[in-house]
Amino acid sequence: MENHTDAHIVPYKMYLYILGGLIMLTLISVAVTEIEFGEFSVLVALVLASIKATLVLIYFMHLKFDNKILQIMVPAIFILVALVIIIVFLDYNYR
């Protein structure tokens, strides 16, 4: 079993680009709340948050350079959580 975790060393620049992107997205999501989307504002906010989370996962947390198993596991966990939440709402939504 070899011990060097990733052969790939990510250059600093890339982190800075991603950071820039994340800050942009944050500002956008703040700006968007100023506009009244009504029903959809929750959705918009969550979609933006999910994009940010995906960026963090892929780049900051190195998923992009990691082995296959993790690349399957992580989305699987998020799907699981989503399913659980959907099922809980099968109750609350139809009460």
Add this chain to the structure above:
Amino acid sequence: MTQNESNQTHVSFRDVETRFKGLFAWVFSTDHKRIGLLYLYSIVTFFLTGVALGIAMKLELMAPGRDVMDPETYNAIFTLHGVIMIFLVVVPGLPAIFGNFFLPIMIGAKDVAFPKLNLMSWWLYVLGALVALSSLFMADGPPDTGWTFYAPYSFKTNTNVLPAVIGAFILGFSSILTGINFIVTIHRLRAPGMGWFKMPLFPWTLYGTGWIQILATPIVGITLLMIVGERLFSIGFFDPALGGDPILYQHLFWIYSHPAVYIMILPAMGAISEIIPTFANKTIFGYKAIVISTLAIAFVGYFVWGHHMFTSGMSGTALYTFSLLTFLVAIPSAIKVFNWVSTLHKASIQLEAPFFWAVSFVFVFMIGGLSGLALGALATNVHLHDTAFVVAHFHYIVFGGVGFAFLGAIHYWFPKMWGRMYNKKRAITGWVLFFIGFNTLYLPMFFLGISGMPRRYYDYVERFHGPNIVSTIGSWVLLIGLVVIIYNLVRSAKKGEPAVKNPWGGKTLEWTVDSPPTLENFEDIPEVTKGPYDYR
């Protein structure tokens, strides 16, 4: 290396000299085998406590009215009984004891991936257990909420709910650490040549269990923390007076606690899947089907929690979704049963104690599982929910399933763990008594439930008297059986005949190492070329 040749130059893991002496050599050992035994001793201690409480309940239920205790005591006793049996005995149960001891050996490794973490999880277990039981010695006494801690009663009662809840939280941590450890071990430490589908079935079930431990336990952790917040700061999460919703508590509780029942049963099924081929001298029927059904149970089992809440006032849509999913999760269990039975076809069966445990496991598991079907259907559940029928169901499947598998496993692996043989005749006597007592104890509860006796009842109306008395008598027979079994095993651990390497002719890797194994298990990591149960 030839089979059954005991090699005198090897030092068993029990006799190894370490930095510490005496007891400390055990409680600070990072050897997976010692940790397994530590778990065994501590779990059995709590288990016997739980048994005593169970017997006490049966005494009280012998006749209507007050027999031996007050309602306060009874309520506290079934709560403690439930908490001990679930959180302290069957959830850690097989993974922590046999998983720790045998997982590395069965996949050809020298230890688990994180030995120190492993030791820590045992310490957390002990800490959690002590915290949970500390309420016994406090003013106002142990909690009286039932092991489910349903809101809002759990923060209205003035008994000591907090220690039990915090204890359960710590125990959850211990369980998570074990799960992480096992998954990483299985991913990283399989011997060369052991592909996923060359892995024995017990490690496979531990793998499924590990995932449930990791993914379900945190939910109960956070739920219990919310109860703490609720009791200390009246945050109002589940208090209807503050806008909270008691049913949401039930959702969160069962999101964990239903998968938890599969944490209990999967390793039990794994142990049975080891015992049956060994004594049948035959490869297991449908290896892949069993593996897939294990993973299917683990996955689908995550989405059926609502079947504990059919009468709680959930929406209709949720009700029938959960009912349907519940039925689907029964299928993989059925597949396993069929495969086990088919393995016996054209086999050559050695009639030994572990095998009797395995066959009777299949029998009681079927009763437990099939009674689960009546609970899973909406109309019948409405009548049976929270009655003695449920109590019968889960004793058949939890204690019938896990208990029988545990006892089968300990008779199966005993020679390997202690390097000695037990008295085979006495082992079978114990099994017979146990089996008779068990059925006498719990079968009547099905009838009580169908005729309408609710559970958690200190007192009952006259017409329930008959079955209850039979049941109480059964509990004594069971107890005698247990005493015979424990006596036999304890005695043999010290005085039994020395055991050979492979007393049963098993094919998995643990039968290729010394009895008991050396500290490192293997001198050289074995190369695996064949499937796990190749009896050709």
Add this chain to the structure above:
Amino acid sequence: MDTSTTITHDEHRDDEASKLGMWLFIFTELLLFAGLFIVYGVYRYENQEAFHSAGKELSVPIGTINTVILLISSATIAMASSAIRFKNKKLTIRLLVVTLLMALIFMVNKYFEWTGKIEHGYLPGTDTLMNMEQGKVLFYGLYFFMTGLHALHIIVGVILITIVVIRVNKNTLSDENPVLLDNAGLYWHLVDLIWIFLFPLFYLIA
């Protein structure tokens, strides 16, 4: 392997295993918060109006600043992972210290925010809050519980990173064995990840 000495029970090193272990731990943490998000979701669904108006009382600027702070700290610790592989010890330590500083600023902000809310009597269990409408009680209950738990994770992260800094400084952690730094990073990103969801849920959807 030497057969005669079964005495030593040396642990071999497997970085891939440590990383997998860390990820599994992160999964449990995610599910821990998932439980809370379920509670949040349900109560928000049942008390739309109250959550709406209660959310308005949280300061969006402070929330935004804290978000940016956490994002920066996440980037710096990720860069530290690269720096140590480039064998740049000095830069590694600097980046980590920046991360710690950011955490500190985050906590100070949080402190002021919390005390502000407590002065308003929004602390769960106090009479003022109890007498308000139910949705508000739940909102602030969740607010304190979730941000509190998050803050607890920050504290754990700070301790972890401090240990890493000390070890890098003592050269016991270097490009040969950077896995502890990587894992501290993973943990820190988790803290960030959770905040990414907490922020819109409490501050923005108003």
Add this chain to the structure above:
Amino acid sequence: MIEETTNNASNFVSEVDSAFVFIFGISLFFLFAITIVMVYYVFRYRKSKNPKATHIEGNHKLEIIWTVIPTILVVIMFYYGWAGWKSQREVPEDAMTIKSIARMWSFGFEYENGVTTDTLYVPIHQPINLDLVAVDVLHSIYIPAFRIKQDMVPGKPDFIWFESGKIGEYEIFCAEYCGLRHSFMKTAVKVLSQEDYDAWYKGSSQTAEGAGAEGKALFQKFGCFACHSIDGSKLVGPSLKGIFNNKRMVIKDGEEIELVADAEYIKRSIYEPNADVVKDFVPGMMVSYKAMIKDEEVDQLIEYFKTLE
């Protein structure tokens, strides 16, 4: 108490029981079939009879068969369960509504004319809709003979309905654990003929006789006996024996003070039980009865307490 056969006890019995018969039938069939095969194999293929095992790895056809058949069976089971349950959630238009209140540890039933009883009286062949309310913790109303059960959740009203087809008296249990005296929380439903019911309904608003008799009836009706004895023995609440105008040690705002249990105090104890809590007892156990007990009823209760020397 329970009738010998509960065939017609409610309109749900036959449907639910046929679901039972179907599920138990299939289950018993599989249980016996598998057990017999298993025991036969153990016997037939034991080592002394069959020294050499045959190597069989599996059989795909069999795997598919024993996946598909149980799947079909469980889907039918699901259907039976669902069909039997669905009608339980569909209340007929003409149902008569009775409000059912659960509290630690008694049930109360309030009829349209305002009468409240601790036993449920219903006419035969009449759909009854029970409005379920819980005041303190979870309870669950369970009428085994009718095959119905529904949790009673504080803060969340719910309902349950039935139509009885058989005169008689049937047990009602509380099926959700609710604390100390959970197993004593039981009562009965009396199914009467329409005439008997009408007679009872008219007569029920009449008053009882004797000093404090109305008070005693109220005390019974509101389930106070669940927590208060009148013979001096301590239950969950203090015994009310000789309470009137006697000294009480109470905790008020964390301080221990002595009070005299005059009419004023008793009224406060019923309307705001947690204002001053009797020493050695737990606040929060007794809930306020302000919404249920009227002023003049409190006076009647006090009259009754005066007789408890």
